[in-house]
Amino acid sequence: LYRSYQNARTLGLPIVISPVDPRNILWQLVRPRIQPLLRLLPNNLIQFAIISNPTWSFWDKAAVHQRLGPALVLVCPGINHIWVADPDAVTTILTNRKEFPKPNLYNILNVFGRNVDTVNGEEWTRHRKLTASCFNERISSHVWDESLRQAEAMLSHWLTAEKGRVRDMVDDTRIVTLHVLSAAGFGVRQDFGGGVRKVPEGHTMSFRDSLMLILFHLAMVLTFSFNLNLMLSRFMPKRIQRVGTAVKEFRQYMDEMLDNERQAMTTKQGASKPNLINTLIRESDEAKADANKNTSLFRLTDDEIKGNIFIFNLAGHDTTANTLAYAISLLAIHSEYQTWLAEELDHVLDPEKAADYESTYPRLKRCQAIMYETLRLYGPVTYIPRDASANEVLPLSTHAPQHPPIPPRSLITLNLHAIHTSPAAWGPDPLAFRPTRWIIPPSSPPTLASPRSVFDAETPLVPPAGSFIPWSVGPRVCPGMKFAQVEFAAVMSAVFARCRVAPSLAGAVAGEVLGGERLEEARRLLRGCVEDSGFEAVTLAMRRPEDVVLQFEER
Numbered sequence: 001l002y003r004s005y006q007n008a009r010t011l012g013l014p015i016v017i018s019p020v021d022p023r024n025i026l027w028q029l030v031r032p033r034i035q036p037l038l039r040l041l042p043n044n045l046i047q048f049a050i051i052s053n054p055t056w057s058f059w060d061k062a063a064v065h066q067r068l069g070p071a072l073v074l075v076c077p078g079i080n081h082i083w084v085a086d087p088d089a090v091t092t093i094l095t096n097r098k099e100f101p102k103p104n105l106y107n108i109l110n111v112f113g114r115n116v117d118t119v120n121g122e123e124w125t126r127h128r129k130l131t132a133s134c135f136n137e138r139i140s141s142h143v144w145d146e147s148l149r150q151a152e153a154m155l156s157h158w159l160t161a162e163k164g165r166v167r168d169m170v171d172d173t174r175i176v177t178l179h180v181l182s183a184a185g186f187g188v189r190q191d192f193g194g195g196v197r198k199v200p201e202g203h204t205m206s207f208r209d210s211l212m213l214i215l216f217h218l219a220m221v222l223t224f225s226f227n228l229n230l231m232l233s234r235f236m237p238k239r240i241q242r243v244g245t246a247v248k249e250f251r252q253y254m255d256e257m258l259d260n261e262r263q264a265m266t267t268k269q270g271a272s273k274p275n276l277i278n279t280l281i282r283e284s285d286e287a288k289a290d291a292n293k294n295t296s297l298f299r300l301t302d303d304e305i306k307g308n309i310f311i312f313n314l315a316g317h318d319t320t321a322n323t324l325a326y327a328i329s330l331l332a333i334h335s336e337y338q339t340w341l342a343e344e345l346d347h348v349l350d351p352e353k354a355a356d357y358e359s360t361y362p363r364l365k366r367c368q369a370i371m372y373e374t375l376r377l378y379g380p381v382t383y384i385p386r387d388a389s390a391n392e393v394l395p396l397s398t399h400a401p402q403h404p405p406i407p408p409r410s411l412i413t414l415n416l417h418a419i420h421t422s423p424a425a426w427g428p429d430p431l432a433f434r435p436t437r438w439i440i441p442p443s444s445p446p447t448l449a450s451p452r453s454v455f456d457a458e459t460p461l462v463p464p465a466g467s468f469i470p471w472s473v474g475p476r477v478c479p480g481m482k483f484a485q486v487e488f489a490a491v492m493s494a495v496f497a498r499c500r501v502a503p504s505l506a507g508a509v510a511g512e513v514l515g516g517e518r519l520e521e522a523r524r525l526l527r528g529c530v531e532d533s534g535f536e537a538v539t540l541a542m543r544r545p546e547d548v549v550l551q552f553e554e555r
């Protein structure tokens, strides 16, 4: 701790001393139990109590950075965590992937094979090049169609099951995103009512349950990854055995996907439908067959393909699902923005025909504004870590041209929630949910000479560089960004073109639309659920999704 402190002093940044590294597994187990005691600490230690919590950046927003500055050091035994919330520094760090590579802690995600999310250097170039071909406009169009199909089925279920009262909204958005990923990514179409929830022949656990168990117990999976049989041993506690079964089943699901695709590719039908798996197999197999190519540079092994399938499931489903769940809840709380969105939907969508991707998606600017505002305040990725060992200085705009030298054994963490709620970038009401901030209204009303409607003349806001980075920026920007945007727009437009939603209460009668004090009470409870969020598995999520009760009614 003393050595870390001496190193940290060379940075000349505000210092917060922590007697323990927040990533320490033991500390993570003990901390929730002693959290009330931590609150009693004297003022100069309270910062440590805040920062040592993994969800601190979401709860604290920009408060600690407002007090201490755009960068600070959490001095811990053996390591210094440099927290950065300076838009210029963040942009420089994220655009220099070689100088600021991903740290080793990403290795935890290599459980099923090395993949684009975890590797660095030339290996990353190969993975990124091969996986990037899976994200093109054809896939976007496929994502749009499948998202509409899933959303319509979900809505019919919502409106009929309990007369519009919905208690599983958060879970249902997960099913939708898994099904969209399955269809657009893996070529397997599923029905909302069954699909990934069902246990197919030859399995003992559904695809969804196996994936969710792995995500929630990543650390345990990693600990036992050297010997899966040990996890499955009957001498192990039941919980460990169940997670072991999830790993075994998920591996089997991926083997089946690969086998099915290899078989389908030999038939005409399989060859005509590009998806993530067959694109990866085809590119890799073609490279293998080409004697002029050094295959290790141009192909992925089967293990790497599986590693990438896993990472697309991990990175591509809970992120989008939670964004949808937060957005629907926030619109239920702030009903005025439902009206605002419905105005755009009524203008853009034609009730007589199905909305097609090319002509509809680009016009849903208010819908996108709602996504951006949701991500700004409740983005699933709360921070981005980077290794600083290959670099000499921290590129802080406030210290230019004399950037502070980075001491050895330091880890940089970019604080996304602080950046997204900084009053400097987001004005006097940075914590308010106000999607209209993302739209610049037309400077003059439509005229006869220029009859464009108000909606078509609205311009999306482009925030200053580094002040809005929910998908990161630079070469390692999220490759699924457009995938998620298209999926979000399709689901939200399907739901809100047909329905309005209001908060409800567990004790309300199905179909009852609340008013007066009961509506206020329901709104307060829903706001509580939204704010009571934390790290569930690997993304920010509501901790009590089962308490979210909504009432949908047709418009």
Ligand code: HEM
Binding pocket: 116, 117, 118, 128, 311, 312, 315, 316, 317, 319, 320, 323, 375, 379, 380, 381, 384, 385, 469, 470, 471, 472, 475, 476, 477, 478, 479, 480, 481, 483, 484
């Ligand atoms: C709202 C939805 C999403 C958000 C907010 C999001 C956010 C992010 C962020 C911040 C990163 C950078 C992480 C880092 O550098 O440490 C990232 C990387 C990544 N995301 Fe997403 N993501 C979303 C949806 C998706 C989807 C739908 C997919 C795939 C279907 C996906 C696949 C990936 C992959 C493979 C990477 C690693 C890329 C690389 O390192 O080169 N994401 N995402």
